[in-house]
Amino acid sequence: MAAAGGSAQAPRQYKLAPQRELRVEVLPDGPLRVRLVAGTAEIFGTELPPEGWVPVPPRSKVAIFTWHGATVELDGVSESEYTSDETPMVIYVNTHAILDARRSRARAAAAQGGVLEASQGPRVIVVGPTDSGKSTLCKMLLSWAAKQGWKPTYVDLDIGQGSITIPGCISATPIEKPIDIVDGIPLEMPLTYFYGHPNPSINPDVYKVLMKELAQTLDKQFSGNSESRAAGMIINTMGWVEGLGYELLLNAIETFEANVVLVLGQEKLWKMLKDAVQSKPNIDVVKLHKSEGVVLRNPKYRQKNRSFRIKEYFYGIANDLAPHSNVVNFSDVSVYKIGSGHQAPRSALPIGAEPVADPTRLVAVNISTDMVHTVLAVPYAKEPDEIISSNVAGFIHVTDVDIQRYTNNQENLTFACLCIRCTYLASMFHFRKKLTYIAPCPGDLPSKLLIASSLTWYEA
Numbered sequence: 416m417a418a419a420g421g422s423a424q425a426p427r428q429y430k431l432a433p434q435r436e437l438r439v440e441v442l443p444d445g446p447l448r449v450r451l452v453a454g455t456a457e458i459f460g461t462e463l464p465p466e467g468w469v470p471v472p473p474r475s476k477v478a479i480f481t482w483h484g485a486t487v488e489l490d491g492v493s494e495s496e497y498t499s500d501e502t503p504m505v506i507y508v509n510t511h512a513i514l515d516a517r518r519s520r521a522r523a524a525a526a527q528g529g530v531l532e533a534s535q536g537p538r539v540i541v542v543g544p545t546d547s548g549k550s551t552l553c554k555m556l557l558s559w560a561a562k563q564g565w566k567p568t569y570v571d572l573d574i575g576q577g578s579i580t581i582p583g584c585i586s587a588t589p590i591e592k593p594i595d596i597v598d599g600i601p602l603e604m605p606l607t608y609f610y611g612h613p614n615p616s617i618n619p620d621v622y623k624v625l626m627k628e629l630a631q632t633l634d635k636q637f638s639g640n641s642e643s644r645a646a647g648m649i650i651n652t653m654g655w656v657e658g659l660g661y662e663l664l665l666n667a668i669e670t671f672e673a674n675v676v677l678v679l680g681q682e683k684l685w686k687m688l689k690d691a692v693q694s695k696p697n698i699d700v701v702k703l704h705k706s707e708g709v710v711l712r713n714p715k716y717r718q719k720n721r722s723f724r725i726k727e728y729f730y731g732i733a734n735d736l737a738p739h740s741n742v743v744n745f746s747d748v749s750v751y752k753i754g755s756g757h758q759a760p761r762s763a764l765p766i767g768a769e770p771v772a773d774p775t776r777l778v779a780v781n782i783s784t785d786m787v788h789t790v791l792a793v794p795y796a797k798e799p800d801e802i803i804s805s806n807v808a809g810f811i812h813v814t815d816v817d818i819q820r821y822t823n824n825q826e827n828l829t830f831a832c833l834c835i836r837c838t839y840l841a842s843m844f845h846f847r848k849k850l851t852y853i854a855p856c857p858g859d860l861p862s863k864l865l866i867a868s869s870l871t872w873y874e875a
């Protein structure tokens with residue numbers, strides 16, 4: 416076992432015996448790279464190429480694992496690095512083999528024109544407390560399946576981290592090849608629904624509605640694509656497994672019709688879920704060991720990581736993208752918030768009816784300086800009432816809201832207030848009312864409708 420730490424480190428080689436892994440934590444400002452010198456090794460299911468250096472992204476915590484033995488070389492500074500032979504990898508790969516057999520059975524059933532249910536591959540949901548290795552296990556199961564030619568669908572319900580697009584979203588995307596060690600989950604074809612907050616307790620009903628929308632859309636896609644249907648889904652979930660969090664997990668199992676529940680590292684949760692679904696014999700609830708290598712991340716780290724995920728959306732993981740700055744008039748866009756939770760006033764209701772909060776109500780919001788530094792989603796919706804069921808085309812980040820910059824250009828002058836001071840000002844100036852934002856691509860926004868959020872990112 417070898418340890419390391421912060422200061423300059425010379426390139427060093429590790430000879431790994433079969434089924435051993437080298438665990439490395441990369442510093443926030445990296446850089447660190449790895450090279451396979453001999454044998455074969457993989458990072459969370461994706462093989463290291465036989466030649467050349469592979470950069471390991473800053474802040475990442477990885478395990479370089481070998482099935483048959485390998486020598487690897489590290490170059491750069493790390494926060495820590497050590498080897499271990501205590502890994503649950505054999506159990507994980509056996510789980511993959513069972514899922515794979517189910518995929519093959521589903522494909523065969525589809526070829527024989529059997530009943531629709533038989534042609535459905537495994538719908539796997541991975542659950543467990545925070546830092547139990549859920550996202551990592553999902554990556555491995557997806558990459559191993561893709562390596563064998565399947566195109567499983569990755570569904571990410573973890574709005575706290577957002578591994579497909581940004582936090583605050585629930586998303587799904589087909590995985591066509593092992594997940595790239597540097598670029599992560601491919602961004603080309605995600606199906607994304609915007610919740611807008613990193614915590615489902617802010618509006619659990621909206622979270623449930625969005626899960627339902629996503630599940631229905633995937634069902635439609637599967638009905639026309641027997642290969643995707645046979646490959647099935649791997650669903651990642653939040654680490655919140657108590658109270659409302661547990662209720663939402665049950666809801667997710669039901670909504671996505673999961674038939675395999677993999678429970679990581681918590682006996683109590685496994686028992687609770689097993690009891691909860693005992694009347695459904697088609698659901699297998701399986702307990703798996705958590706890897707000792709999983710790194711614990713405190714709330715401050717998670718908050719920082721959320722900001723980095725937002726930054727990466729606009730600037731790229733390697734900081735190699737250049738977002739485009741744009742300006743729109745307030746009158747060119749309409750911003751909505753989903754689910755204010757406000758109750759309709761009694762006066763607006765029929766006599767005797769009690770006001771009930773509508774958690775999925777759409778509320779138009781005024782553009783204000785409070786929006787600076789927040790993320791707004793751009794849905795494909797053309798009408799406001801389509802917003803909740805619409806997936807999003809992308810996101811913009813508000814960099815400035817200009818409400819009161821005066822100009823002496825007197826066109827389009829509108830003043831609601833008729834007091835002497837305003838009337839005087841109105842005769843000289845008009846308010847510009849412009850919103851400035853960055854977007855990943857140049858050009859006009861694909862929709863005039865925007866969805867507000869509580870997600871913020873402060874450009875350094």
Ligand SMILES: Nc1ncnc2c1ncn2[C@@H]1O[C@H](COP(=O)(O)OP(=O)(O)OP(=O)(O)O)[C@@H](O)[C@H]1O
Nearest residue numbers: 476477478545546547548549550551654708709710
């Ligand atoms: N064997 C390992 N060696 C080193 N690092 C690991 C190992 N397994 C997982 N990690 C790292 O530990 C961290 C936490 O793992 P992961 O994100 O999979 O947990 P999680 O249960 O999904 O977390 P969350 O609570 O955010 O949902 C990640 O940075 C991951 O890369």
